[in-house]
Amino acid sequence: MxxxxxxxxxxxxxxxxxxxxxxxxxxxxVIPPSPDPLTGVDSKDVVISPETAVSVRIYRPKPATATAQPQKLPVLVYVHGGGFCIESAFSPFYDRHVKSLSAEANVVAVSVDYRLAPEHPLPIAYEDSWAALKWVAAHSDGNGPEEWLNGIVDLDRVYFAGDSAGANIVHHLAVRVGSEGIPGLNLKGLILVHPYFWGGKLVGDEEKLRPEERHFMEKLWYVTCPTISGLDDSIVNPEYDPKLGQLAAERVVVYVAEKDALKNRGWFYSECLKKSGWGGTVEVVETKGEGHVFHLFNPTTDVAVDFVRKLAAFINGNGGRHD
Known part of the structure; x- marks a missing residue:
């Protein structure tokens, strides 16, 4: 051929x-893990599954002033975007972003490197991320396989975050935690940044999108997950997920961007979650004048720096807006 x-x-x-x-x-x-002289955050890579080569990059913020009884830190499990097909936890974009978020929120971050489609079609990315989550949970008694997590993290305060396809993945992780449970892990909050969902019918002002934009996003689902039943498969469209109301997090924040073609999906997701019988609180925060994952491409702008502060504020219990 x-x-x-x-x-x-x-x-x-x-x-x-x-x-x-x-x-x-x-x-x-990709870039190697290294201590960051600006933030004091240190990082290291760990292979959690030799069979699949699924790995994580751990970020540990600079220790506070030593005390007799140092407090354990919350955990942020981060899943990168890229349409399920590109990028990694080790890319300059994601290393910089998760490192800055670890410093700003004072959390231990675990960034997941899953296998990519189309060579590894969905749901492999979900399963790899679930394996990483179980690996994190194995440290709940302080006797897990990684010294950087033992005795340092508080697995009663766990947050999931992801952007674009990564936001789709952490949504599914949160639903699975709620429906199946993971002993030793308590999911407090879910952060979806410019989430990649779609559906069989257009919502909001999606009819204004260029036909080629819609075709690109729709076709990508069939290439990354050839087994889907259609664009209303629950993998693609949470509206049709019968387990949506079992989502484990107490609080959810959905960030959308005004110039992002996926903006309407973020708003629609919040509506579906409210109608599902889920008992938590959900907020949508829209960034004006910006496009898809703007904070990764231009991380030093005032709006991007403020965006990281918003994410940290949500983790620290101050809502998503950081007003």
Whole structure:
């Protein structure tokens, strides 16, 4: 078979050739873990499954002034975006973002590196992230496999966060925690940043999107998860998830961006969650004048710096707006 014959063209992200080869244009750069002299946050990588090579990057903030009984820190489990197909927990974008969030919120962050579609189609990314979550929970008694977590983290205060496809993944993790449970882990809050959901019918002002934009987002679902029943599959559209009301978090904040094609999905998600019988509180916060994952591309702007403060404020119990 001609290896240059294209099966799926998702430029400028990636191309899939008919022989199964995937060429990624973005998200290939990685950087090693290292102490950050600016924030004092240290980091290290851990392979949690030699069979699958699923890994995490742990971020540990600079210790506060030593006391007789140092307080344990909450845990943030972060899952990166990239349409399920590009990027990693080790990319410069995500290393910088999660490191700054660990410092600002004073949390131990565990950033998950899952296997990518289309070579590893969904639900593999969900299963890899679930395996990482169980690995974190194994430290609840202080006798887990990683010294950086033992005796340092408070697994009664766990938060999930993710952007774009990562927000989709942490949503499903939160529902699974609620329906199945994970002993030793208490999910307090869920942060969805510009979440990648879709559906069989358009919502909000999605009819104003260019046809090629809609086609791109819809087709990507069939390539990343060939087994879905359609665009109203619960993987794609939480409206049709019968377990939505079992979502484990007490508080949810959904961040959307005014110029993001996925903006309406974030608002719609909050409506579905409210109607599901779920007993927590959900808030939607919209960033004006910005596009999809603006804070990753331009992290030093005032609006991006303030955005990280908002995320930290939610983790620290001060709501999502940080007004």
């Amino acid at each position: 001609d290896s240059t014959e294209i099966a799926h063209n998702f430029s400028p992200l990636f191309i899939v050739y008919k022989d199964g080869t995937v060429h990624r244009f973005l998200g290939n750069d």
